[in-house]
Amino acid sequence: MPDSPPNWQFTLLAPVYDWLMVLRPRGKFPEWNLPAAPGVLDLGGGTGRSLEAAVEPANFAEKVVLDLNRAMLRQGQRRRNYDFVAGDARRLPFADGSFDLVLACDSLHHIGDPDDVFAELNRILTKGGAVFIEEFNPQGLSGKIAKLGEYALGMKSHFLVPEQLKDIARANNFKIESFEVTSLYQRLLGYL
Numbered sequence: 267m268p269d270s271p272p273n274w275q276f277t278l279l280a281p282v283y284d285w286l287m288v289l290r291p292r293g294k295f296p297e298w299n300l301p302a303a304p305g306v307l308d309l310g311g312g313t314g315r316s317l318e319a320a321v322e323p324a325n326f327a328e329k330v331v332l333d334l335n336r337a338m339l340r341q342g343q344r345r346r347n348y349d350f351v352a353g354d355a356r357r358l359p360f361a362d363g364s365f366d367l368v369l370a371c372d373s374l375h376h377i378g379d380p381d382d383v384f385a386e387l388n389r390i391l392t393k394g395g396a397v398f399i400e401e402f403n404p405q406g407l408s409g410k411i412a413k414l415g416e417y418a419l420g421m422k423s424h425f426l427v428p429e430q431l432k433d434i435a436r437a438n439n440f441k442i443e444s445f446e447v448t449s450l451y452q453r454l455l456g457y458l
């Protein structure tokens with residue numbers, strides 16, 4: 267497994283990250299009908315803003331945000347009452363079957379190595395557990411602009427086209443419940 271991609275950009279962005287993301291507001295994702303479950307993990311969750319937007323926190327007894335970047339985690343700790351864990355999404359520091367729902371919003375292309383990430387999802391999710399993935403759509407016009415923006419910032423992002431994301435999910439035993447593609451995003455909800 268190669269080393270993690272350079273992550274200094276998020277160290278610089280961390281203090282202003284949540285403010286910048288006001289430009290990309292999230293609703294509560296109601297249309298996704300995310301299952302209420304005992305344990306939810308926000309993978310590459312940074313400051314935890316997607317976890318806050320995606321779920322009704324009251325529905326989850328255990329709310330964990332894992333990220334490689336400690337500056338992002340520190341910002342999250344100041345604002346949100348979740349468990350913030352430093353770690354690599356490709357080698358998760360959790361026991362088998364630890365979570366019922368994993369969110370990965372705008373993180374998979376930063377993490378890279380999707381096969382390793384999906385192998386870990388398989389391991390740490392309970393049977394019947396769900397994954398919600400939101401990624402830029404590198405084939406849409408808005409997604410192409412976002413992609414250029416990340417390259418301009420020197421990020422070593424690895425984008426998947428929608429067919430690749432679906433194929434990887436299926437190859438790793440996820441049943442795709444919903445899949446949506448817009449000019450900017452692709453969103454997948456799958457169950458083990």
Ligand SMILES: C[S@@+](CC[C@H](N)C(=O)[O-])C[C@H]1O[C@@H](n2cnc3c(N)ncnc32)[C@H](O)[C@@H]1O
Nearest residue numbers: 310311312316333334335354355371373376377
């Ligand atoms: C664009 S941010 C998204 C943060 C959050 N999910 C959100 O929606 O605001 C991408 C995050 O992925 C994290 N990341 C990159 N590589 C990672 C890895 N190997 N393991 C865990 N997190 C990683 C970065 O540190 C960064 O916080």
